[in-house]
Amino acid sequence: MNYYSLNREAPNTNFTDAVIKGLAPDRGLYFPEKITPLPASFFETIDRKSRSEIAFEAIQQFVSPDIPESVLKTIIEETLSFDFPIVKLNDHISSLELFHGPTMAFKDVGARFMARCLGYFNQKNVNDITVLVATSGDTGGAVANGFLGVKGVNVVILYPSGKVSDIQEKQLTTLGQNITALEVDGVFDDCQDMVKKAFLDQSITNTMQLTSANSINVARWLPQLFYFMFAYQQLHNEHDDIVFSIPSGNFGNICAGMIAQQLGLPVKHFIAANNANNVVTEYLTTRKYHPKPSVQTISNAMDVGNPSNFIRIQEIYNNDFNQLKNNLSSYSYSDKETKDALLEIYEQYNYIADPHGAVGYLGCKAHLKSHNNAHCVFLETAHPTKFLDVVEDVIQTKIELPHQIKEVIDKEKVAIKISNYEDLKAFLLRS
Numbered sequence: 001m002n003y004y005s006l007n008r009e010a011p012n013t014n015f016t017d018a019v020i021k022g023l024a025p026d027r028g029l030y031f032p033e034k035i036t037p038l039p040a041s042f043f044e045t046i047d048r049k050s051r052s053e054i055a056f057e058a059i060q061q062f063v064s065p066d067i068p069e070s071v072l073k074t075i076i077e078e079t080l081s082f083d084f085p086i087v088k089l090n091d092h093i094s095s096l097e098l099f100h101g102p103t104m105a106f107k108d109v110g111a112r113f114m115a116r117c118l119g120y121f122n123q124k125n126v127n128d129i130t131v132l133v134a135t136s137g138d139t140g141g142a143v144a145n146g147f148l149g150v151k152g153v154n155v156v157i158l159y160p161s162g163k164v165s166d167i168q169e170k171q172l173t174t175l176g177q178n179i180t181a182l183e184v185d186g187v188f189d190d191c192q193d194m195v196k197k198a199f200l201d202q203s204i205t206n207t208m209q210l211t212s213a214n215s216i217n218v219a220r221w222l223p224q225l226f227y228f229m230f231a232y233q234q235l236h237n238e239h240d241d242i243v244f245s246i247p248s249g250n251f252g253n254i255c256a257g258m259i260a261q262q263l264g265l266p267v268k269h270f271i272a273a274n275n276a277n278n279v280v281t282e283y284l285t286t287r288k289y290h291p292k293p294s295v296q297t298i299s300n301a302m303d304v305g306n307p308s309n310f311i312r313i314q315e316i317y318n319n320d321f322n323q324l325k326n327n328l329s330s331y332s333y334s335d336k337e338t339k340d341a342l343l344e345i346y347e348q349y350n351y352i353a354d355p356h357g358a359v360g361y362l363g364c365k366a367h368l369k370s371h372n373n374a375h376c377v378f379l380e381t382a383h384p385t386k387f388l389d390v391v392e393d394v395i396q397t398k399i400e401l402p403h404q405i406k407e408v409i410d411k412e413k414v415a416i417k418i419s420n421y422e423d424l425k426a427f428l429l430r431s
C-alpha cells in the first residue's frame with residue numbers, strides 16, 4: 001500500500017516510510033491510496049475466526065508488502081494479548097471495553113502495533129529512531145509501555161507537570177531503559193508546541209530521525225479499526241442495526257472505525273461523543289469549522305481544540321458535507337452531565353464507567369431517541385481507576401485497583417525537568 005499526503009504537496013510513499021516519518025514532508029497527514037473492501041465471505045464467516053485472524057485479514061492491505069505475512073502475524077499476536085469484551089447494559093446499549101491492556105486505555109493496541117512495526121523496520125536500519133511524543137495522560141503510558149525494550153528506538157515523552165493523574169505519571173516515568181520522561185513546566189499545549197517545533201528544527205532533524213507516536217502516525221491509527229470488527233463479531237447474531245458512539249478527542253479512534261466501515265463492516269452510523277471541546281459538534285450544525293483553544297474537563301483525554309484526524313474523516317467522505325452527515329452525528333456534554341451519566345450507569349446497570357465512556361453512553365442515549373431499533377455500542381476507552389478521584393466521588397464507592405495499576409503505583413518516578421524549547425533541544429542533541 002502506498003500513502004499520499006493530505007496536503008498533496010509531497011510524494012506518495014510506502015508504509016515503512018510513512019511510519020518512520022510520521023508526518024509527510026509537506027506537514028500533511030498520510031492517507032492510504034486505495035481501500036479495497038474485504039470480501040463478503042469475511043463477514044459471513046467472522047464467527048469462526050480468531051481475533052488475530054480478523055485483525056490480520058483487515059490490516060494486511062495497509063502494510064503489505066513492507067511487512068511480510070509471517071512477521072505481521074507475530075506482530076498481531078503480540079499486540080492483541082488481552083481481551084476486548086462487550087458488556088451489555090440493556091437491549092439497546094453495550095459497552096465495548098478497550099481497557100484490558102497493560103496501561104488500561106485503548107491506546108495500548110496502536111502503541112504496541114506501531115512499536116513492533118518500527119522494531120521490524122529497524123532490523124535493516126543502522127540509525128536509531130527517536131519517537132518524540134507529547135501527552136496529556138494516556139498516550140505517554142501506552143507509548144512507554146509499548147516501546148519498552150524495542151531495539152534501535154529511543155522514546156522521549158513530554159508531559160505537563162502536575163496536570164496528569166498520579167497513576168498516569170507513574171506509567172510513563174517508571175520504566176527506564178529506552179524511555180525518557182521530560183516533565184514540562186507548563187500545560188499540555190506547551191508540550192505539544194515544543195514537539196511540533198522540534199519536528200521543524202533542521203538542526204535536530206539533520207542529526208536524528210524523529211517520528212511521532214500519536215494518531216497522526218498510520219501505524220498507531222489504523223490498528224484501531226480492529227475494535228469495531230471485534231464488537232461486530234460479538235453482536236451481529238443478535239443485532240443487525242449496530243451503531244458506535246465514540247468518545248472523541250483527536251478523532252483517531254472514530255476515524256479508524258470509519259475505515260472499518262469502508263472495508264465493508266456493516267456499521268449503520270457513527271456518533272462522535274464530545275465533552276465541552278465541541279468543534280466537530282458545531283461543525284455538523286453550522287458547517288463552520290472553528291478550531292479553538294482546548295478547555296479542561298474531567299474527560300481530559302478529549303480536551304482537544306483542533307482534532308488532528310478530522311481532515312482524514314473528511315477525506316473518507318470525499319469532503320462532502322452531506323455524505324459525512326449521513327454517517328456521523330456529534331453531541332457535546334458538560335462535566336455535570338458526564339457525572340450524572342456515571343451515576344446513572346452505576347445505579348441502573350451496576351456498571352462502573354470512566355468519564356470518557358460516560359460521554360459515549362450519553363451519545364448512545366441521544367441517538368436512540370430517534371433510532372429506537374438500533375443497538376448502540378459505546379467505547380469504554382479507559383479503566384475507571386485511571387480517573388479514580390472523579391469516579392469514586394460520584395459513585396461514593398471504593399473501586400479495587402487492577403494489577404496493572406498496582407504494579408506501577410509504588411515504583412519510583414524518574415523524570416527530567418525542562419521549562420522551554422531550548423531545554424528540549426539541548427536534551428535531544430546531548431550526545
Ligand SMILES: *Cc1c(COP(=O)(O)O)cnc(C)c1O
Pocket residue numbers: 105106107138139215247248249250251252253254301302356381382
Ligand atoms: C485518547 C483517548 C480518547 C480520544 O481518542 P481520539 O482517538 O484522540 O479521539 C478518548 N478516551 C481516552 C480514555 C483516551 O485516552
